[in-house]
Amino acid sequence: MDVPVETLHEMFYQIVLARTLDERMWVLQRQGQVAFHISGMGQEGIQVGAAFAMDRERDFLFPYYRDHAFVLAWGMTPRELMLGLFARKGDPASGGRQMPAHYGHRRLRIVSQSSPVATQIPQAVGIALANELRGEDVVTIVCFGEGATSKGDFHEGLNFAAVHKAPVIFLCQNNQYAISMPQSKQMAIENVSDKAVGYGMPGVTVDGNDVVAVYKAVREAAERARSGGGPTLVEAKTYRIVPHSSDDDDRLYRSREEVERWKKKGPIIRFRKFLYENNLLDEESEARLQAQAIAEVDEATEFARQAPFPDLKNAIRPVYYGD
Amino acid sequence: MTLPNEDLLQIYEYMLLTRAVDDRIDLLFKQGKIEGVSFSSLGHEAIAVGAAWALGPDDVVAPLHRDLGAYLVRGITPRQVLAQFLGRRTALSRGRDGNTHGMGDLNLGILGYVSPLPDQLPLTLGAAMAFWVRQEPRVALAFFGDGSSSEGAAHETLNLASVLKAPAVFICENNQFAYSTPTKKQFAIENLADRAAGYGIPGVVVDGNDVLAVYDVVHKAVERARRGEGPTLIEAKTMRMRGHAAHDDAFYVPQELLAAWREKDPIRRFEAALRQQGLLSDELAEEIASRVAAAVDDATTFAEKSPFPEGREALEGVFCDV
Numbered sequence: 322m323d324v325p326v327e328t329l330h331e332m333f334y335q336i337v338l339a340r341t342l343d344e345r346m347w348v349l350q351r352q353g354q355v356a357f358h359i360s361g362m363g364q365e366g367i368q369v370g371a372a373f374a375m376d377r378e379r380d381f382l383f384p385y386y387r388d389h390a391f392v393l394a395w396g397m398t399p400r401e402l403m404l405g406l407f408a409r410k411g412d413p414a415s416g417g418r419q420m421p422a423h424y425g426h427r428r429l430r431i432v433s434q435s436s437p438v439a440t441q442i443p444q445a446v447g448i449a450l451a452n453e454l455r456g457e458d459v460v461t462i463v464c465f466g467e468g469a470t471s472k473g474d475f476h477e478g479l480n481f482a483a484v485h486k487a488p489v490i491f492l493c494q495n496n497q498y499a500i501s502m503p504q505s506k507q508m509a510i511e512n513v514s515d516k517a518v519g520y521g522m523p524g525v526t527v528d529g530n531d532v533v534a535v536y537k538a539v540r541e542a543a544e545r546a547r548s549g550g551g552p553t554l555v556e557a558k559t560y561r562i563v564p565h566s567s568d569d570d571d572r573l574y575r576s577r578e579e580v581e582r583w584k585k586k587g588p589i590i591r592f593r594k595f596l597y598e599n600n601l602l603d604e605e606s607e608a609r610l611q612a613q614a615i616a617e618v619d620e621a622t623e624f625a626r627q628a629p630f631p632d633l634k635n636a637i638r639p640v641y642y643g644d
Numbered sequence: 645m646t647l648p649n650e651d652l653l654q655i656y657e658y659m660l661l662t663r664a665v666d667d668r669i670d671l672l673f674k675q676g677k678i679e680g681v682s683f684s685s686l687g688h689e690a691i692a693v694g695a696a697w698a699l700g701p702d703d704v705v706a707p708l709h710r711d712l713g714a715y716l717v718r719g720i721t722p723r724q725v726l727a728q729f730l731g732r733r734t735a736l737s738r739g740r741d742g743n744t745h746g747m748g749d750l751n752l753g754i755l756g757y758v759s760p761l762p763d764q765l766p767l768t769l770g771a772a773m774a775f776w777v778r779q780e781p782r783v784a785l786a787f788f789g790d791g792s793s794s795e796g797a798a799h800e801t802l803n804l805a806s807v808l809k810a811p812a813v814f815i816c817e818n819n820q821f822a823y824s825t826p827t828k829k830q831f832a833i834e835n836l837a838d839r840a841a842g843y844g845i846p847g848v849v850v851d852g853n854d855v856l857a858v859y860d861v862v863h864k865a866v867e868r869a870r871r872g873e874g875p876t877l878i879e880a881k882t883m884r885m886r887g888h889a890a891h892d893d894a895f896y897v898p899q900e901l902l903a904a905w906r907e908k909d910p911i912r913r914f915e916a917a918l919r920q921q922g923l924l925s926d927e928l929a930e931e932i933a934s935r936v937a938a939a940v941d942d943a944t945t946f947a948e949k950s951p952f953p954e955g956r957e958a959l960e961g962v963f964c965d966v
Contacts, residue, residue: 477794509803509874518833519838520831
């Protein structure tokens with residue numbers, strides 16, 4: 322499967338943009354301008370690769386809270402993400418009522434997750450089956466971390482999807498830590514994808530720092546789902562190079578050497594090298610992309626900072642549909 | 645693993661006793677003497693008796709509603725069972741719960757179960773973790789069905805048990821139907837034991853109608869757990885030979901399927917093996933059968949003569965100080 326050159330360029334820009342935006346969000350949080358940030362740094366390769374493998378015009382996305390790059394690549398704008406971070410009225414997920422990173426966007430078919438991890442998994446299976454019952458040619462992709470795989474929701478969602486051959490892709494972004502819990506204390510196996518055999522669906526493990534490898538694996542899973550072949554469990558292995566959130570000090574539970582070692586394997590370094598080696602990127606065009614990303618992020622930051630807060634009288638609405 | 649002849653004959657007698665008590669329960673239900681519902685163990689005798697036989701005296705077992713044989717092997721008497729089904733004060737739940745619900749006895753190492761069946765799994769894991777924390781060489785064994793396997797509780801338990809290498813054994817009684825749901829609508833795989841690979845623990849499929857095979861795999865799993873090597877997932881394949889409960893005529897189960905499984909009846913099979921080995925003569929078989937029949941008759945009389953609980957007792961026994 323060859324990836325078109327324009328797609329590679331677009332993916333690279335999305336990764337650069339996501340990282341630039343993420344870095345800015347950390348700065349804003351540390352400056353006290355916003356309350357909280359939960360970062361997707363280091364996972365951009367998985368998210369952008371997977372987003373480009375889907376049909377973003379009609380498929381459904383159930384992201385999890387690190388899917389910063391995923392929702393950007395899916396069509397959300399830096400402005401929209403900043404509005405969420407600053408808790409402004411224009412935040413498309415919740416109108417400024419939710420915590421940041423609970424991404425949701427009705428027009429783009431992005432369904433917001435709840436804070437308890439893994440709850441989005443059975444919900445995604447439900448949407449996938451609903452689309453199938455309606456005869457829609459739609460695939461649903463749902464993301465979660467390796468911590469979520471220990472929850473009953475994961476099990477019930479995968480089992481039900483396999484029995485009913487739901488057109489859904491389960492994308493586990495295995496970043497090796499569930500807050501402070503290393504994978505070795507989370508499960509007694511090496512690969513999350515080995516769980517697939519227990520549900521009767523294909524399971525694949527892919528290097529999550531290799532954007533093209535993720536693109537291909539998810540593309541294959543999407544084609545299977547679209548042709549009636551049922552669900553796939555894709556495990557993309559990576560490493561969380563940042564603390565769990567802006568409220569976490571990861572020095573308490575892991576060494577700096579470990580983090581630095583993984584930073585060197587990061588998706589941007591890797592993808593950049595690939596593009597340079599294949600003469601698909603040069604310093605001049607890279608500088609232009611970087612400048613463009615910074616300009617977009619600057620503009621989004623100012624836009625959100627000046628945007629109005631939600632009205633207090635609307636704080637408890639809309640809770641129910643139609644409110 | 646060869647068991648002494650004496651054990652083989654005792655296993656045979658417990659299987660017969662299980663069936664005789666079960667038949668009597670069915671009869672009493674049809675006579676209108678049992679309130680509510682009544683669940684049958686018919687066809688599950690080899691799993692319940694074989695698995696319970698593999699446990700040591702200090703181990704703990706969490707049987708479900710089709711594991712009457714396990715209760716009996718652990719020391720619950722036919723009198724206690726029938727009193728329980730008839731809702732009498734002499735029962736283990738003192739007449740406040742029906743059928744095998746609440747038939748636990750911690751003195752015998754039996755955890756009573758609650759109606760959401762898979763919830764027994766994390767409870768059993770809790771017992772196993774307590775043994776591990778106290779450094780006691782004890783093992784906890786939990787039963788669950790093919791239907792329970794789809795519940796989150798099953799997954800969370802198997803995962804945590806495998807991470808902690810808990811001294812636990814999980815035996816799934818795959819009896820082909822979860823109420824009316826056939827296994828092909830329950831999961832998209834052939835063997836539930838295949839799930840073990842996803843937890844990093846051994847998974848074994850065993851013929852659930854072969855009592856010695858069940859004993860053998862459970863014994864190995866129990867000893868493995870006792871050595872600190874962690875849990876095992878065992879899938880014992882069998883067939884539910886009556887409806888989900890006595891009110892259910894199981895119209896959704898093909899008659900041919902039941903007929904095929906009737907040919908594999910665990911008791912007839914074991915009896916034939918014992919006779920072939922010269923361990924069971926007609927005379928001995930008759931002696932055992934009459935002992936079993938007498939025990940069931942005695943239990944029925946005892947239960948029917950036992951008083952019902954008083955209305956005011958309904959609220960007692962909820963907390964540990966009463």
